[in-house]
Structure formats: C-alpha cells, structure tokens
Amino acid sequence: MGDVQRTDYAGDGISEADIAATPWQQARRWVDEAVDRSQAGSDVPEPLALSVATVDGAGRPNVRTVLMRFFDDRGPGFVTGTESTKGLEIAATGGIAAALTWPAMFRAIRFRGVAEQLSREEVAGYFGSRPWASRISAWASRQSQPIEGRAGLEEAYARYAAQFPDHGSPEDVPVPDFWGGYRVLCDEVEFWGGRRNRLHDRLVFSRVAQGSLDDPSAWALSRRQP
Numbered sequence: 001m002g003d004v005q006r007t008d009y010a011g012d013g014i015s016e017a018d019i020a021a022t023p024w025q026q027a028r029r030w031v032d033e034a035v036d037r038s039q040a041g042s043d044v045p046e047p048l049a050l051s052v053a054t055v056d057g058a059g060r061p062n063v064r065t066v067l068m069r070f071f072d073d074r075g076p077g078f079v080t081g082t083e084s085t086k087g088l089e090i091a092a093t094g095g096i097a098a099a100l101t102w103p104a105m106f107r108a109i110r111f112r113g114v115a116e117q118l119s120r121e122e123v124a125g126y127f128g129s130r131p132w133a134s135r136i137s138a139w140a141s142r143q144s145q146p147i148e149g150r151a152g153l154e155e156a157y158a159r160y161a162a163q164f165p166d167h168g169s170p171e172d173v174p175v176p177d178f179w180g181g182y183r184v185l186c187d188e189v190e191f192w193g194g195r196r197n198r199l200h201d202r203l204v205f206s207r208v209a210q211g212s213l214d215d216p217s218a219w220a221l222s223r224r225q226p
Contacts, residue, residue: 009194011106013201016221023189023205024073024213027109030191031071034102043104050078053097054089054115062089068100069126070118070183073214076100076111077118079126079181081143090115090182098184106194111184118181127179128170135173136160142178186213190224200226 020026034047050068055061062085070077076098080086090096096115101108127135140156147153164173186207193201202224211218 008196009106009198009200010196011194013106013193013195014191014203015201016203016223019191019203019221021216022214023186023219026191027189027213028071030102030107030109031100034100034105034107037102037105044102047100047102049100050076051099051101052078052086054086055093055095056085056089057092062086069181070122073212075113075116075184075186075213077122077181077183079118079123079179081138081141081178082117082180083178084143086144087180087182096182096184108192110188110190110192111186112188113184113186115182116185118183120175120180123180124175126181127173127175132166132172136164138179139164139173139176189213195226198226202226 020029031047034044038044038047046067048068049065051063051065053061053063064086066078066080068076069079082091094114096113098111099108127138130138136157139160140153166172188204188206190202190204193203195201204222204224205219206222207218208220209215209218213219
C-alpha cells in the first residue's frame with residue numbers, strides 16, 4: 001500500500017448552543033445550505049444523494065445511494081421499485097438507515113428508524129413530475145433482477161417508449177404497479193460535523209415520545225464521542 005492521503009477536516013462542527021430546537025429544523029437548515037452551495041459551485045454535485053441501508057433475512061446489510069425526493073417533518077423519502085432488493089428487504093424487516101453526506105462541507109446527517117411506504121397519491125404526484133424518459137425507464141427496468149447484457153434493457157425501453165409516446169402530459173405514462181417509494185420514520189437523527197484532529201462533533205436527537213421531527217417534546221439531544 002502506498003502513501004495514505006490524509007485530510008484534516010477543517011469544518012466548524014456543530015455545538016449544543018448552535019443546533020436548532022428540533023431535528024427537522026436543523027436538517028432543513030443543512031439541506032438548504034447544501035443545495036445553495038451546489039447551485040453556486042461544483043464541490044457539492046448531488047446535495048440530495050441519500051445512502052440507504054437495509055438488512056436481508058440473514059442479517060447482512062445492503063447499502064446503495066438514491067436521491068432524496070421527499071423531505072418534510074415526517075422524514076426523508078425516496079422512490080424505487082418496490083420489488084427491488086431494497087423493497088423486498090424493507091417488506092421483510094422494516095428496518096432502515098439513511099445518510100446525507102457532504103464531504104466538502106464536512107457535514108453529514110444520519111437517520112435511523114423504520115420504513116413506511118409512501119401513499120399512492122404521493123408517488124403519482126412525483127412520478128408525473130419526472131421527465132418522460134425517466135418515466136419510461138421506470139417501466140423498462142425491473143430493479144435488481146438479473147439481465148443478460150445491456151441490449152435487453154435498451155429493447156425494453158424502446159418497447160415502452162412506443163407503448164407510451166410523449167405528448168407532453170404527465171398522464172402519458174402511468175405509474176407502474178411495481179414502482180413506489182418509502183419514508184424513513186426516524187427514531188434517531190444524528191448531525192455530524194467534521195473538526196480538526198479527528199475531534200468531530202456528533203449531536204444526536206433520540207426519540208423519547210410520539211411526534212414529528214419538528215415536535216420538541218418528542219426528542220432528547222445528546223453528544224457522542226467521535
């Protein structure tokens with residue numbers, strides 16, 4: 001192994017004095033700042049890239065990156081094929097963890113809890129907002145299923161493109177029955193702020209009662225060692 005590249009994280013971290021009153025308010029603040037930075041430059045190229053971890057029946061984890069397409073005080077949400085590996089594992093265990101990570105900002109947010117399937121109304125509303133080509137690709141791809149070569153995928157895309165031609169309307173392409181999404185119903189939300197000498201800040205909101213991410217009475221704040 002060659003020389004190891006080391007970077008000292010020169011972030012401002014996050015303190016108990018500065019953190020917002022609820023995990024929703026703090027997460028919204030950091031997400032908005034990441035999106036603003038993305039629009040101003042190139043060092044945060046995908047501010048809504050969400051790493052999602054699930055567990056299979058043998059207890060082995062799977063992690064992949066999706067885009068956070070829903071975000072309110074109920075929790076972060078994403079869309080996917082419900083018959084994909086992640087969909088099947090969610091159906092079997094319900095457990096889920098997710099993370100937003102912005103290396104250039106020395107920040108990350110970790111969400112842990114259980115997955116709730118999005119309503120059909122939420123899914124249809126988002127699906128209709130997608131570009132026509134992305135709606136066609138949702139039909140063409142049976143996520144996580146094996147396929148021999150790319151040609152089969154391209155052929156499926158062409159077949160559905162012919163079946164659902166683009167007339168410029170959200171109704172041009174119906175929502176596939178096997179396509180939906182999930183929201184993370186959080187029991188824990190951690191805010192990580194990188195600091196020099198690896199003395200990072202980790203402030204964690206843990207659920208202590210029922211309530212949304214924006215209900216102060218539902219959460220207790222603590223600090224964890226880095």
